[in-house]
Amino acid sequence: MRKSILNYLVLVLIICVLIVGSFTSNKTITENDFSENDLAFNTVETTETSSESDHYLPLEKAYKPFSPTLGKSFVGFKEALGFKESRGDYFTVNTFGYLGKYQFGKETLKLIGIYNPVHFLKNPEMQEKAFLANAERNKWILRKDIKRFNGKTINGVLITESGILAAAHLAGPGNVKKYLRSYGEQGFTDAYGTSIEYYIKKFSGYDTSKVKSNRKAKVKLTA
Known part of the structure; x- marks a missing residue:
């Protein structure tokens, strides 16, 4: 009798392990599954027409390069x-x-x-x-x-x-x-x-205040 109960418990345990394993393997990985340090991709805003694959872009493509403007300096x-x-x-x-x-x-x-x-x-x-x-x-x-x-x-x-x-x-x-x-x-x-x-x-309107009025302006040549 005890042997039959033990066999039954072992069978139940095996079934539970199989069910849990199947659930874990089918789980969808979301952004919350990664810490900030572990994220390999950078998220960007998407429109309604964007595809799911557009959600993640390599870091070098996620940000537009910054280009300073010289303006009227x-x-x-x-x-x-x-x-x-x-x-x-x-x-x-x-x-x-x-x-x-x-x-x-x-x-x-x-x-x-x-x-x-x-x-x-x-x-x-x-x-x-x-x-x-x-x-x-x-x-x-x-x-x-x-x-x-x-x-x-x-x-x-x-x-x-x-x-x-x-x-x-x-x-x-x-x-x-x-x-x-x-x-x-x-x-x-x-x-x-x-x-x-x-x-x-x-060339109107640039800031040329740096240019000092100098009658004897010369280029100082280095040796």
Whole structure:
């Protein structure tokens, strides 16, 4: 009798084990089954039309990359001007012999202390220093005109300090003086058809306060 009861209990136990095992293997794994540290995927919001497989995406696809904007900062100013001049290419020479990212002429380089254009073309750091030195020199030459015309309009174009400095980079400060003091009657267009007025408008409103007026601005060459 005892043997029959024992056999019965063993049979019941086996059946229970089989039932529990079957339930566990069919259980649906949900997001709550993982801790924050164990999650291998990142959840994203889905729409009603998204499929179930879209619920989980690899980490590198779940977030859009952050790209800072330069806006109207001084860095934004020089990068926008460099892109317009050469698409930001430090090592280019155009058909008229203008050099580098900011397309400097050899005579302009001499004015700011650079006499080796080959070395200049190979040196991005020197080109950045040259841009600032040239802007400082132009700002000193045009200091009275900046004070007089900043905020005014000529031919429907708002005049700003950054626009004046950009135009001076294109045409030289002397030509910008003539343009401003003639209220746009004496213009200038470079060999590619780009005008002072176009640069004043395109590069309007940037913060160029970092550019200090400096009559003797030079690039300090390192040994």
